[in-house]
Amino acid sequence: MRHRRRRSRSSESRGTSASVSRLSTALKHLCHTEVDLKKAAKFLAQKYATGASVTKNAQGQDEIVVQGDVSEEVLELVQGGKGVFAGVPAANVEIVEEKKKKGTE
Numbered sequence: 370m371r372h373r374r375r376r377s378r379s380s381e382s383r384g385t386s387a388s389v390s391r392l393s394t395a396l397k398h399l400c401h402t403e404v405d406l407k408k409a410a411k412f413l414a415q416k417y418a419t420g421a422s423v424t425k426n427a428q429g430q431d432e433i434v435v436q437g438d439v440s441e442e443v444l445e446l447v448q449g450g451k452g453v454f455a456g457v458p459a460a461n462v463e464i465v466e467e468k469k470k471k472g473t474e
Contacts, residue, residue: 394440396433396447397426398461406431409453417442440464 399406406423410433414421420436435443440462448459 391436392438392440393465394435394443395426395463395465396435396443396457396461397463398430399433399457400431402457402461403455404453404457406433409433410435412453413439413443416446434465 396409399409410421410423413419413433413435417435417437417439419439422434423431424434426432444459444462447454447457447462450456
């Protein structure tokens, strides 16, 4: 079996100077509820086919951050109060928009 050497693309051909808007949704103040954060993050990641993780915010509290433009869907899910989000108030959903340079990923 012959191995081919892959050529790396130069940064000029990838267009690293373009600005890209990245959306994410943060579910905050869940430490005061009975929600299992890891199970909830895994549920959201599978439901919306995106990345979701449990992180600590600037205040040192755990929150769930869901990547992508799914904020409205997450809000509807929390407002429905079913499954892993039973008893979570909708005020705990905060929509965050992050802008990053494409080359700084």
